Amino acid sequence: MWRDHARRLLKHGVPPERVEWRVRSAQDDLFAEGEAVADVAAGAGGTVRRDCLGLLRRILCHTSEDRFALAYRVLWRSLRQPDLLRVATDPDIAAAGYLARQIRRDVHDMKSYVRFREKRSPGSNMRHFLAWYEPEHHILELVAPFFSGRFTDMNWLILTPKGSIAQDDAACVVTREVCVRETVEDETEQLWHTYYRSVFNPARIKLKAMRSEMPRRLWKNLPETDLIPEMLVAAQRRDFVP
Template sequence: MKEHLVSLPEAAPFSLWRLHARSLLAAGIAPEHIVWRSSSGQDDLFSQPDPSPETETSKPQKISRNCLLFLETLLCHANPEKFSLAYRILWRSRRERSLLKTGTDPDIVMANRMAHQIGREVHKMKAFVRFREKTPQGSNTRHFAAWFEPEHHILEKAAPFFARRFTDMNWMILTPKGSVGWDGETCVVTREACTRTIFEDEAEALWKTYYRSIFNPARVKVKAMRSEMSPKYWKNLPETELIPEMLAQAARQTW
């Protein structure tokens, strides 16, 4: 049987993958005959898929809502394996009704692990975004911006949290994978890469004072700190530059 090549940008939204998956499924093409290739260029967004995606299928496939939601989460992952894994689960779930609940199946183990990593990063984004104030003169709403570097495509998943919480101010979260913005009424998520901009916020000095003072030098547990606050996030957290000095000071104290 002929091999089918599908080329998708790594950041392809779920809807684009679904178009391809739907027509492949309708044509009865098994996962082992498809090569999912991830391309990096933006041009590929418009490349012709093979076979060409159809918006309506001739044979409607019944896929449970749970399965679709699960695959949608999976597609947020940065690992390009996600395309073929998602299709394999889709393909198998038509026959194996309890596939998603079989937590020891190798495909499901892998997918659960990826979904878990995505959930964890959404949680860390809620924790580690740091807004800096940049209110233009004469504005009666306050303006804030933040720079964050997620590994996965999680902005759509994290956006509702920020919109529910920071309602009375204008804010933007810029990332290499897109942006989230709020103007007081609507929340807009894009997938266009942003560049890092840095500006000062005076309140940060108070935050650092707090961070330094709330630390108890009599109990140093660096491993516990690093496992929860991975060093990959440190460069965008203003307080972490204090850590070496705090540890050095703690080591000088004798109890």
Template sequence: MRLVRLASEIDFDGWRRAARALRTEGVAPEAVVWTVDGEGDLFAAGQPALAAAAPAFTVPKDFVELAQEAILHRSDERFALMYRVLWRLGAEPALMHIATDPDVARLRDMARNVDKAAHKMKAFVRFRLVSDPDQPETYAAWFEPAHRVAEKVAPFFARRFTNVRFSILTPDVCVHWDGERLGFSPGADPADAPAHDSLEDYWRTYYAAIFNPARLKVAQMQKEMPKRYWRNLPEARLIPELIEAAESRTAAMVAQPPTEPSRRIVRQAARVSRDATYDATVPTTLEEVWGGVQVCRRCELYREGTQGVAGEGPKTAKLMFVGEQPGDQEDLAGKPFVGPAGKVLDRALDEAGVPRGETFVTNAVKHFRHELRGKRRLHKTPDAGHVEACRWWLDAERAIVRPRVIVALGGTAVLSVFGKPMAIGKFRQQAIQLPDQAQGVVTYHPSYLLRVPDAEVKAKAFALFVDDLKFAWKLAA
């Protein structure tokens, strides 16, 4: 039995050196015990040292990337699992492409959970002012990440708050930024962090202002904002009250008469819809795009749809998704991706660690093209003429939002975003430069996953789709 001691819980370099030596020596996974000890040699006393000139071997890049993420997981099995996969790669070089393999699936699941934990840390760290008249203005926060991601996420906070001195205290390690350099110190206790400051009132005011009772889904909200983080969020004390009042507030909102778009916007958009070359009336806000889409006559599809469906999301979104066209439920709701394909997209975004609320979601064609079968409205693919006519609105959305990355979901979106057909399978996982300086990414449309009849093939396709979303999100970071 071989006992291997690593310098820390996230000592990837030490694990890699030991794992390479063990595999070279032919030590099977079941004969290795991994442990963490900050003292002593890499190998326990009485065990042979690393081979000085071990024969070289290579492993897939995606394994190394997964292992670097998985080692941050809190599971005690991660070291052994990583070595087991490394050992198996010697006889099964294509192992990483078998999404249904239990070891590979578990390793990917660990990496996904680590990525989610990193996102939660970015979203839920709340700084408080440290009161010390003898020190420069400094902020501190206490956070308990689900996994050991503090050092992974530290550069994000240094970039975000470059001119602010801060510390993030966690049970594992403390992150410090002095305005020039990142530093780290041993983990701390909650009592070491400031308990309250005046900024908390602003957080509560902001959260109450953006809370939309009509779109409340408690289970989904708690999935995005797990209760384990509530105790460190100043706005969390408002949540029970907001949930309790949501039904009555929604009823009051529904009872109010609908608002009309600005007459100036509608007149302007109507003029634009008749003359695509009239540059003076190019929309400059998302509200103008919405108003314009409602009166658009650039193609005949306005006769078929209940309403136009423009994009939805923050104006400053760094990631934009472009689908094909609104479906039956989107046409009725006036919002993109709220039907079955939208649910698939939401599930994939969740697994990829991509918050939908931070993305802009739209379609290449803004009206629902369909054919009637009795009382049912069946989807009908838009043709190239519809795509060309509607590209003007998509270009307006792109110019307003200015995303870093645009993901084309399916062939129609690819034609609209890139101006030409492209084989999705060939160009997946590639960053393609667009004329407006954004990066383009191609992947499948979520509705494709709904049409795959074979369960195993569907699971593999969904895993690829999640990988593409994760790739796009990292590219946009």
């Protein structure tokens, strides 16, 4: 884990310019647990501020190849410059802020656009729900508490190309094994399609605004958006009927 390597480097006083970071596996990407972040600078002769620790955590959730080197530079310098994070014009802080903003947006999108479908198991009375989502970054640990706290009355599983989040009874488990999409179409989705067609108003659709608010890559996984092109074409045909 990055945390273990960083702690060891700090303990031996190794400056950032003498370190070359390489990604070995997905398991190297993140802090192991949120509560363990605070001990990253143990033995380094300094204290890392809470806001710096939060920034480091977000940096390491990013997919940028430079995230490890950037995080270590920020950590190293923050131990020597306690007010470093306040210097918005600093190149490292500006770069870290940019990555952090992308992580916040990715977290927001996943909370907003995950759609569960019921998956029925033959011979079982238990209700299970399944979702497929494609986050841009390694954010599963960040969003897991949100889903666990919101969907407490059902068992569910969120599959992604970067891992999965599962809740079974009271336990919420995050894994980082690459998942394959499972196609599930339930009765609720068909009802939603019927409802969406009935309330669709082409005059109120602003595609440019939709694309700016909701990335196009997410459209294919939402039950409502796959209907929009079809209904827009149908509306245009009606408008031009002589």
